[in-house]
Amino acid sequence: xxxxxxxxxxxxxxxxxxxxxxxxxxxxxxxxxxxxxxxxxxxxxxxxxxxxxxxxxxxxxxxxxxxxxxxxxxxxxxxxxxxxxxxxxxxxxxxxxxxxxxxxxxxxxxxxxxxxxxxxxxxxxxxxxxxxxxxxxxxxxxxxxxxxxxxxxxxxxxxxxxxxxxxxxxxxxxxxxxxxxxxxxxxxxxxxxxxxxxxxxxxxxxxxxxxxxxxxxxxxxxxxxxxxxxxxxxxxxxxxxxxxxxxxxxxxxxxxxxxxxxxxxxxxxxxxxxxxxxxxxxxxxxxxxxxxxxxxxxxxxxxxxxxxxxxxxxxxxxxxxxxxxxxxxxxxxxx
Amino acid sequence: xxxxxxxxxxxxxxxxxxxxxxxxxxxxxxxxxxxxxxxxxxxxxxxxxxxxxxxxxxxxxxxxxxxxxxxxxxxxxxxxxxxxxxxxxxxxxxxxxxxxxxxxxxxxxxxxxxxxxxxxxxxxxxxxxxxxxxxxxxxxxxxxxxxxxxxxxxxxxxxxxxxxxxxxxxxxxxxxxxxxxxxxxxxxxxxxxxxxxxxxxxxxxxxxxxxxxxxxxxxxxxxxxxxxxxxxxxxxxxxxxxxxxxxxxxxxxxxxxxxxxxxxxxxxxxxxxxxxxxxxxxxxxxxxxxxxxxxxxxxxxxxxxxxxxxxxxxxxxxxxxxxxxxxxxxxxxxxxxxxxxxxxxxxxxxxxxxxxxxxxxxxxxxxxxx
Numbered sequence: 001x002x003x004x005x006x007x008x009x010x011x012x013x014x015x016x017x018x019x020x021x022x023x024x025x026x027x028x029x030x031x032x033x034x035x036x037x038x039x040x041x042x043x044x045x046x047x048x049x050x051x052x053x054x055x056x057x058x059x060x061x062x063x064x065x066x067x068x069x070x071x072x073x074x075x076x077x078x079x080x081x082x083x084x085x086x087x088x089x090x091x092x093x094x095x096x097x098x099x100x101x102x103x104x105x106x107x108x109x110x111x112x113x114x115x116x117x118x119x120x121x122x123x124x125x126x127x128x129x130x131x132x133x134x135x136x137x138x139x140x141x142x143x144x145x146x147x148x149x150x151x152x153x154x155x156x157x158x159x160x161x162x163x164x165x166x167x168x169x170x171x172x173x174x175x176x177x178x179x180x181x182x183x184x185x186x187x188x189x190x191x192x193x194x195x196x197x198x199x200x201x202x203x204x205x206x207x208x209x210x211x212x213x214x215x216x217x218x219x220x221x222x223x224x225x226x227x228x229x230x231x232x233x234x235x236x237x238x239x240x241x242x243x244x245x246x247x248x249x250x251x252x253x254x255x256x257x258x259x260x261x262x263x264x265x266x267x268x269x270x271x272x273x274x275x276x277x278x279x280x281x282x283x284x285x286x287x288x289x290x291x292x293x294x295x296x297x298x299x300x301x302x303x304x305x306x307x308x309x310x311x312x313x314x315x316x317x318x319x320x321x322x323x324x325x326x327x328x329x330x331x332x333x334x335x
Numbered sequence: 336x337x338x339x340x341x342x343x344x345x346x347x348x349x350x351x352x353x354x355x356x357x358x359x360x361x362x363x364x365x366x367x368x369x370x371x372x373x374x375x376x377x378x379x380x381x382x383x384x385x386x387x388x389x390x391x392x393x394x395x396x397x398x399x400x401x402x403x404x405x406x407x408x409x410x411x412x413x414x415x416x417x418x419x420x421x422x423x424x425x426x427x428x429x430x431x432x433x434x435x436x437x438x439x440x441x442x443x444x445x446x447x448x449x450x451x452x453x454x455x456x457x458x459x460x461x462x463x464x465x466x467x468x469x470x471x472x473x474x475x476x477x478x479x480x481x482x483x484x485x486x487x488x489x490x491x492x493x494x495x496x497x498x499x500x501x502x503x504x505x506x507x508x509x510x511x512x513x514x515x516x517x518x519x520x521x522x523x524x525x526x527x528x529x530x531x532x533x534x535x536x537x538x539x540x541x542x543x544x545x546x547x548x549x550x551x552x553x554x555x556x557x558x559x560x561x562x563x564x565x566x567x568x569x570x571x572x573x574x575x576x577x578x579x580x581x582x583x584x585x586x587x588x589x590x591x592x593x594x595x596x597x598x599x600x601x602x603x604x605x606x607x608x609x610x611x612x613x614x615x616x617x618x619x620x621x622x623x624x625x626x627x628x629x630x631x632x633x634x635x636x637x638x639x640x641x642x643x644x645x646x647x648x649x650x651x652x653x654x655x656x657x658x659x660x661x662x663x664x665x666x667x668x669x670x671x672x673x674x675x676x677x678x679x680x681x682x683x684x685x686x687x688x689x690x691x692x693x694x695x696x697x698x699x700x701x702x703x704x705x
Contacts, residue, residue, distance in 0.1 A: 022380070025591065026587055026590050026591045026594065029591065029594040029595065029598065030590075030594055032598060033594050033597050033598050033601070036598060036601040036602075037601070043602070163635075163636050164634075164700070164703055165631065165634035165635050165636070165696070165700065166635055166636060168696045168699050168700055168703075169631075169635075169692060169693065169696045172692055172695055172696055172699065173692055176692065176695075250426060250429060251428075251429075252425045252426060253422060253423075253428060254421055254422065254428035254604050255601070255604070
């Protein structure tokens with residue numbers, strides 16, 4: 001049994017995609033950073049961060065725009081996003097080619113067919129474009145259902161007493177486990193499909209006749225050119241140019257978030273200033289004391305007036321028939 | 336025209352300088368020792384985390400020194416000087432944001448490095464001391480995060496420190512002393528800031544440099560553990576020197592981490608809240624993200640009350656760290672293959688899942704507080 005027969009499609013796809021992703025990622029990230037510095041990319045919060053992390057790998061390059069159109073989501077704004085997508089394509093084709101050729105020679109002991117990078121990239125990108133939206137919908141639906149089921153479970157009388165912290169933890173474990181399981185199953189199916197496509201490419205390939213040492217040398221030279229001095233100079237030169245571009249484009253002061261992608265502002269309570277608060281309180285106390293004094297004065301004056309009136313009335317009425325209700329009426333007039 | 340043969344053998348100016356230094360310092364011997372270290376089983380991406388950590392630390396030191404040119408470690412000026420760095424100093428926002436995200440990257444890489452060593456069984460004999468020094472370095476990295484968080488002197492910094500010191504206070508015997516020593520008063524103030532600053536910029540870097548040196552020395556002494564699978568013959572065939580393949584992988588790893596930190600600095604530049612005050616107002620105090628799981632754990636009913644808080648904040652994490660320290664002495668089985676060590680594999684998955692669940696729970700919990 002040969003290696004290509006013994007390796008499962010899932011393992012084959014996982015290895016090739018993982019290595020391809022990491023081969024292209026640093027280069028794509030350098031361009032993304034340059035565009036960020038130039039201010040020609042403005043990402044929406046989560047999806048943008050996801051994009052920045054994944055940077056349109058061979059599988060997501062067409063799937064992401066389809067998802068955005070299909071779900072009417074907004075990834076962000078700026079010509080840099082489109083430009084980055086376009087740049088990702090040749091980088092991915094190159095990375096896929098390098099990884100596939102070395103993998104064919106080293107692990108599968110097969111002569112890599114011509115143009116394997118391009119052919120695998122096209123097939124993988126098409127599968128990703130068709131499969132990832134399905135994966136997105138299935139996992140999204142499962143997660144939403146899982147969350148609502150977990151919530152309704154804790155609305156029942158039997159579990160209503162569970163404290164908030166425990167409830168959050170249990171709910172998260174419940175729907176998180178279900179979502180993760182579904183995501184893993186869907187990923188395995190996707191990887192299996194891609195693995196079968198990669199295996200299909202091995203069918204026509206000729207077995208490598210070289211010795212192990214010769215094969216190692218060949219796949220070594222696929223990654224690192226024979227003229228290492230030239231390669232190092234090219235790398236160093238590119239690094240210097242990119243660094244200069246980055247520093248010249250880097251905003252001197254904090255870049256303002258774009259209108260499309262403003263983040264929710266986090267604001268704490270205004271600072272508590274004890275001296276100001278004391279002064280304010282003291283002023284208020286003085287004001288209230290003055291008001292109180294004025295009220296007391298008014299009250300005392302009214303009382304005095306009331307007494308005088310009562311005395312005058314009593315004096316007049318004393319001359320007339322005495323009335324038992326009179327003092328009570330004067331009392332009732334008091335504030 | 337043919338050149339005279341004597342000129343082609345004549346050393347260039349650079350070669351002369353190198354030869355001069357080499358004669359006095361032993362540069363070529365040092366270079367050979369540094370780069371010609373054999374890597375059993377060949378270079379691997381899994382081995383890059385140690386070098387990446389060293390790189391992040393150097394970058395943190397560089398950005399930290401640049402920030403210190405403008406930062407004033409006093410309660411009156413810390414906040415204003417940080418605002419000045421963000422708004423007025425040329426590229427100050429980028430330096431501060433890089434420093435902030437660099438600390439996060441360091442914690443992530445420490446977790447990755449420790450996980451790799453654990454899963455590869457690289458802590459086993461004769462590498463017990465490397466593991467122990469590594470654990471001490473892990474503590475230092477956490478200490479860097481904790482002490483550095485206070486320095487901007489905004490509400491987030493103030494209250495994260497208050498919560499952290501309160502947790503520390505629950506440690507038996509030394510807790511009270513440590514909390515009082517760090518705070519330097521009944522509430523965090525000038526003394527707290529001064530002490531945190533000195534610990535952050537002097538004590539911890541010195542300790543880290545010493546321990547990192549010891550860690551590397553012990554690593555070179557014992558040699559790399561190599562992959563956990565494969566026969567001795569296979570490993571021998573695939574063995575390679577540290578230079579050039581592993582060096583190349585390390586460089587790619589460093590560049591990737593550097594670019595990621597830069598991208599995050601752009602993505603989420605540091606923004607300060609209001610200036611620190613003893614009144615939290617509407618702000619819900621919480622620690623930095625890598626302590627969130629512990630913070631959320633302490634909200635559980637089981638950890639309520641004095642004893643419960645001690646159990647959750649001190650006893651359990653302490654016991655876990657003690658278990659990690661004792662690991663090479665408990666696990667004496669020479670088997671390194673993680674797939675043949677089910678308890679270790681399940682244990683690692685459980686710990687990672689617990690940290691993840693509690694961290695996400697803490698984020699969800701914010702909605703209930705708001």
